[in-house]
Amino acid sequence: MKFFRALFAAITAVGVIASVSGCSFVGGISRGETLRILSGSENEALSEILGECEKKTGVKIEMTYKGSVDIMQELKSGAPDYDAVWTASSLWISLGDEKHIVKHDESICTTPVIFGIRQSLAEQLGFTSGQVSVKDILSAIENEKLKFCMTSATQSNSGASAYIGFLYALLGKTSALTNDDLASPQLREQIKSLLSGVERSSGSSGWLEEMFLAGDYDAMVNYECLIIDANRKLVNSGREPLYAVYPYDGLSIADSPLGYLDHGDRKKEEAFKKVQEYLLSENVQTEIEATGRRISLNGVSAQNKAVFSKAWGIDTERILSPITMPAADVLSNALNLWQSSFRKPSLSVYCLDYSGSMKGEGNEQLVNAMKQVLVQKYAQENLLQAGEGDINIVVTFNNEVLNVYTAENSDEYSLNRLYDSVCEEQAGGGTDIYTAAKHAVNLINENYNPSDYTAAVILMTDGASAVENRETFENFYIERGCDIPIFSIMFGSAKSDQLDDIAQLTNARVFDGRKDLVGAFRSVKGYN
């Protein structure tokens, strides 16, 4: 009866999709409608075009940016708060649209996932002429000549695509990846070696570009369009641009589909169609192309030739043969392996605020937050689970450092013990985030080799700190010259000013743990 199981699966999967009637709409009905679009962060670069779109169509557009994997999760739960989805690749819609609410999805533009490597370094590595393979890149990494930044494969399409591409290339596969392939000990060794070259990680491609520009790194794996965008900014500020490298054996292309989420509102559907039609109209397509996105198979239009600069290695004439994405179960296995074994281990120092001002609600929120990340049952639900070799350290503080608890082992027992310590600690006294942050950075530098880990300090506080040690901390951080980001998650009656300054100093970000705790953690862990 396997046949009927299959049919049943197909039925529940393809299902009976939302009712559409054949009637057409009267123009103008959508005026004043608001279209809430759940979008990949790479589309932030199109905000001007979207602004113009609002004026021309009369449809108000509200963009919410998330990573591809989060978008997939949101679709799985029916995405009730959104009217449209605009993800980097149609793969995530297909995997997430279990409720079959996505309609009218069409690719708005395409862009390949590539390596952008500092021009002089790319030349030195011999990557500026001829064909480059993932294996060539791997040997540069193994010879310690190259480090790179990429997004987290369990959060973002560019990271997932690049990672899957690495797997294909290392296996020399030209047909679909299988679960047996993933079990190969040799692959495991090679992919860990390749990923040891990851210098910094990020939860999404747009943020990766921002982080890259704010720091001083050699290379990043990102969309061609964001490499182009980064290059414009690098050149404008007198810095060295990136050279585009297209590894032929592990490429993928993002097809940027924009689809309607059918919750049964005709007016929204009509508004959606207007917006989509506008974005696909010839003039607007050319404007989209001007941002470095590809719109046609027939090469670049005359007026945008300069955008795709050959001097940066951008090559629109080369035929791109992307890898075949594996079947859904293999992909999910591969992503879990990334999280649990293959990625570079993370070294996380959580600085937890136990000052008097956190008493009550703030402390409750903080303890609950730590439960989400330390208790593996909860962590797993959100792909935040600890992986092999991860180190978790808790530093509790008020106006001074109270205690340091370390779990060098990422097993469940050690992490539960760490959580127990968090629960038992009592709040009281003043607040000094600077002393705690300095202590955390010292812990990493003195006890570990930071380049063996993606290291981060995560400051969880209400941010109302005494400032007498601020300067000491800032000077210390700059003198140390270390690249350890200090993220903050805000609790209680938090104010972000002090935390924003720390984030800026350390090339990190501040998240609000009161609004969307899991989201905040996913974001932080995307970097770490």
Added chain:
Amino acid sequence: MKPKIIGAAILAVTAAVAGMILIFTDKSQITALGGYLGGEKIGLFEDEEIAEYIKKTYHLTFDYSRAGSLDMVTADLSGRNYLFPSSQTALEYYNEVHGSAKADEIVFNTPIVLYSHKIVADALEKQGIVSQTDGVYYADMEKLTALILDEKQWSDIGLSQLYGSVCVDTTDPARSNSGNMFAALLANSLNGGKTVDESTISAVLPKLKEIFSRTGYMETSSSDLFNQFLRMGVGAKPIIAGYESQILEYAAENPTAYDKIKDDVVVIYPSPTVWSTHIFIALDDNGKSGIEALVDKEVQRLAWEKHGFRTGDYSSANGKILVSGIPENVTAVMNMPSYNVMKKIIDELS
């Protein structure tokens, strides 16, 4: 159309008790039919010209919900008047689940074709896998299948610009009709070009499974796959399987866009191919009236010219179309395997 209305009026007088039929005779009364439709026919059902004509002439409108050809059979049929899948297999499945349909009729046909790009077609021609007759490309399916099964690389057939193994991208054969029919074609090719039956299928299944196990992730909608083919270029989708109607509809609806791709996109007819038969299954008397409207000559003409569906009266022999390389008649056609054999294929590939 006049005789039909007179006929209906006579019927109405003689069967005045049947209130349902009265509705059809009342010209001010429009009957709205509801049912499930395969996604590849949405363009046709959304066509205002066709809708207007049917409304005027038959006092009918078609509302639809999109569903896969096999899925629609087991969907909630309450309040529905029709099913409009794209294969005979779906009708047989319906008959098995629900008993004989009230009425059924093959309304449109379209062959399964391969879509490819000029450089790929040229390379395949050099290998003797593809040949041209009267400007139409035909593929020797047995040779093509062997190439795929042997895991030949594109570079092996002179396409060093492409990276990877020779393959044909399809939709998921366990979920979508076009992929399902292409799997049947491959099975027939593996069976020496003869339609697989109960006695030959088991010998073919392991190789068929081998081919599909290498394809990885598959789309579930033929329109999504076709759009990706158009958008992502020869490196991403060197060859896909789809319906002939897709390129004809695309060219009719987007003549400017078609103009830009027409020198590159090549339609290749598997030789032999299989017909996708679009069977209208009436679930009740109202549904039956839908058949009459859809087989109307004018509807059939528009279905061909604007949406690329071949019908009894229209094909490229008489109706005008924009796409070149489309044969007047598709004669090299083989039968689809029986319903029981298709069940085995789906089972193996699920």
